[in-house]
Amino acid sequence: MQTKKIKTDGLIIKQQNIGEQDRLVSILTRNLGVIRAFVRGGKNIKNRNSASTGLLCYSELTLYKGKQDYYNVENAQLINMFSDLKTDLTKLSLAEYFCEIAAVVAPWEQEAEEHLRLILNALYLLSKGDMSELLIKSAVEMRLASISGYMPDLLMCPKCGEYEKDEMYFLLSGQLLCKDCFEKSPVPQSVRISSGLTMALRHLVFAEDKKLFSFSLSDESLKKLSSITEEYLSRKVDRNFSTLQFYKTISS
Secondary structure (H helix, E strand, O other), rough: OOEEEEEEEEEEEEEEEEEOOOOEEEEEOOOOOOEEEOOOOOOOOOOOOOOOOOOEEEEEEEEEEEOOEEEEEEEEEEEEEEEEHHOOOHHHHHHHHHHHHHOOOOOOOOOHHHHHHHHHHHHHHHHHHOOOOHHHHHHHHHHHHHHHHHHHOOOOOOOOOOOOOOEEEEEOOOOOEHHHHHHHHHOOOOEEEHHHHHHHHHHHOOHHHHOOOOOOOHHHHHHHHHEEEEEHHHHHOOOOOHHHHHHHHOOO
């Protein structure tokens, strides 16, 4: 019986050496979501698939399933390896954080085009170096959460219907309260935010993909936004990310 081959494009979001020659990789693919696949001989630099299946490599892949129901990489043609990120430890650690988030929230063995497009755009912007790292980070955190089933309710205050005040409160459970309703019934685990931050959070959730990274905030507001988005994501997936802690350590 002939083994069925599958062709898709994907980003290597995790790699692990297996034995003396092989490599086990996690791949965020367009058609299959997150999968794990063996790269036979992948540790050998002379192997035809070695250079295109390393961490952060985005490649065209030909896959087939083996006896243990794992995928195997038959062929990988490199599209982009984001080499600029690999010469900057701070940017590299942030890129690895994005990969770790994707491995947690992206669907397994289901279509994940939106997840892949978001991460690739973020890596491209990060490698160019023209945009604030915190802006890119905040956008990835909130957008990944939103497209993965954790979209916060930011349309209006659920108690009175107020859309916008100079000050509102973002509840880390995923709601937005106006100042008046919050002061009547304070909610723990919430953050007071300005109208600018309210607009920024809405932008991260509702903006078109091509406009997602097109917004601006003061440095102080951007730091607060970054703190909000990382805390919200962490609470929703009930997980701390080791790559985030490493990024924060070296970027401080």
